[in-house]
Amino acid sequence: MTQNYYQKEIETMQREDMRKLQSEKLVKQVKHVYENVPYYRNLMDEKGVKPEDIKGIDDLHKLPFLSKADLRDAYPYGLLATPLADCVKIHSTSGTTGRRVVAFYTQKDVDLWEDCCARAITAAGGTNEDVCQVAYGYGLFTGGAGLNGGSHKVGCLTLPMSSGNTDRQIQFMMDLQASILCCTPSYAAYIGETLKEQGYKPEDIPLKAGIFGAEPWTEEMRQGIEATLGIKAYDIYGLTETTGPGVAFECSEQSGMHINEDHFYAEIIDPDTGEVLPEGSKGELVFTSLDKEAFPLLRYRTRDICMLSRKKCSCGRTLIKMAKPMGRTDDMLIIRGVNVFPSQIEAVLLKEGYEPNYQIIVDRVNNTDTFEVKVEMTSDRFTDKVRDILAMEKALAAAMKTMLGINPTIHLVAPKSITRSEGKAVRVIDKRKLV
Ligand code: ADP
Ligand code: ZN
Numbered sequence: 001m002t003q004n005y006y007q008k009e010i011e012t013m014q015r016e017d018m019r020k021l022q023s024e025k026l027v028k029q030v031k032h033v034y035e036n037v038p039y040y041r042n043l044m045d046e047k048g049v050k051p052e053d054i055k056g057i058d059d060l061h062k063l064p065f066l067s068k069a070d071l072r073d074a075y076p077y078g079l080l081a082t083p084l085a086d087c088v089k090i091h092s093t094s095g096t097t098g099r100r101v102v103a104f105y106t107q108k109d110v111d112l113w114e115d116c117c118a119r120a121i122t123a124a125g126g127t128n129e130d131v132c133q134v135a136y137g138y139g140l141f142t143g144g145a146g147l148n149g150g151s152h153k154v155g156c157l158t159l160p161m162s163s164g165n166t167d168r169q170i171q172f173m174m175d176l177q178a179s180i181l182c183c184t185p186s187y188a189a190y191i192g193e194t195l196k197e198q199g200y201k202p203e204d205i206p207l208k209a210g211i212f213g214a215e216p217w218t219e220e221m222r223q224g225i226e227a228t229l230g231i232k233a234y235d236i237y238g239l240t241e242t243t244g245p246g247v248a249f250e251c252s253e254q255s256g257m258h259i260n261e262d263h264f265y266a267e268i269i270d271p272d273t274g275e276v277l278p279e280g281s282k283g284e285l286v287f288t289s290l291d292k293e294a295f296p297l298l299r300y301r302t303r304d305i306c307m308l309s310r311k312k313c314s315c316g317r318t319l320i321k322m323a324k325p326m327g328r329t330d331d332m333l334i335i336r337g338v339n340v341f342p343s344q345i346e347a348v349l350l351k352e353g354y355e356p357n358y359q360i361i362v363d364r365v366n367n368t369d370t371f372e373v374k375v376e377m378t379s380d381r382f383t384d385k386v387r388d389i390l391a392m393e394k395a396l397a398a399a400m401k402t403m404l405g406i407n408p409t410i411h412l413v414a415p416k417s418i419t420r421s422e423g424k425a426v427r428v429i430d431k432r433k434l435v
Pocket of ligand 2: 251252253258313314315316317
């Protein structure tokens with residue numbers, strides 16, 4: 001298979017050359033931030049680090065971290081590094097964890113970001129012959145804008161659908177013969193389910209590839225979406241704080257995402273001690289924007305739990321790869337003292353033949369955590385016989401116990417009774433936080 005790259009020289013650059021490029025950019029960036037962002041200058045002064053101390057990537061560990069709390073403290077303009085006159089737009093986080101962050105972009109920042117998304121679309125097989133349906137939300141959320149811009153750069157015919165209105169999505173997909181779909185994986189699953197209900201078989205669907213991200217999804221969910229839509233499904237990662245989707249993207253190998261490390265330098269740290277961990281270790285992902293102008297975060301702690309790898313990739317790209325994030329430090333539930341990630345529950349469901357339509361409800365009754373998982377029955381296994389339902393619930397609870405180490409109460413509910421998501425899915429209702 002011939003490989004296409006959007007910016008071949010960067011995407012296949014030799015390791016030493018990349019490090020040199022990163023070092024040069026970092027030195028400039030630290031100076032830019034120190035001179036223009038009093039908030040970060042104070043953090044550096046407190047740590048006793050001067051811009052002259054940073055001579056390259058090897059010195060990165062000397063810089064202080066930035067956290068989501070810093071972004072909140074500095075809201076809205078405290079981390080802006082350019083005059084407002086140079087900024088052309090903002091985006092804002094979707095507020096999954098309840099706190100919004102506003103990020104600023106100069107025109108050059110927008111250009112670099114769109115290049116990153118163009119690399120992702122190209123790696124998924126996209127060319128100017130493609131019709132690219134962008135069903136991520138448009139507006140403050142970064143998903144729509146990022147993929148829209150990337151799609152223009154590649155030269156695809158872009159369908160700026162935004163999320164929602166699934167019947168219209170399907171009508172445009174069919175009428176205009178869309179070949180690439182970009183949206184959250186939960187929305188892709190929903191579109192797939194709706195197509196199936198309307199009687200479409202995978203071979204009737206014009207799509208060849210999907211670029212799905214903005215939320216965690218499992219390997220099993222990928223297989224489900226690929227089968228229903230008859231496509232290859234590629235992961236894409238990003239966050240508003242660093243720019244949006246396109247920080248990292250999957251290639252034909254579909255085993256981890258290449259980080260656009262000429263723009264975003266990644267580190268893995270121990271979330272408790274802040275110590276930088278060696279390649280291959282699991283820990284918290286930290287990003288440094290090497291060349292963003294308006295909102296350049298240095299050593300930003302993402303709270304995403306992840307691993308990095310420099311293993312050679314069959315696509316020919318030399319960009320470092322990150323594994324699928326395994327969840328966030330702040331979406332990890334601690335139930336009766338055990339660490340539980342929604343992604344583990346999803347993996348069990350798919351393995352046991354259920355759809356990824358579920359909700360986790362955690363509460364505290366008489367000082368003990370209760371742990372309930374609501375799961376939809378699939379239409380082919382639907383039954384209203386109480387005895388059969390109880391047996392299915394018991395079997396699923398046992399499978400969960402094996403994976404998680406603790407026993408949830410399973411409640412099987414009727415197909416389609418859990419609200420579908422057109423953006424990021426809401427999987428967890430933790431009532432303990434309300435007290
Ligand atoms: P919010 O923090 O409000 O969700 P964003 O919309 O910027 O704000 O979302 C960024 C976060 O979404 C990332 O930090 C990560 O937790 C999650 N995310 C984005 N892409 C992926 C992906 N491909 N896989 C897993 N998680 C992802
Ligand atoms: Zn690759």
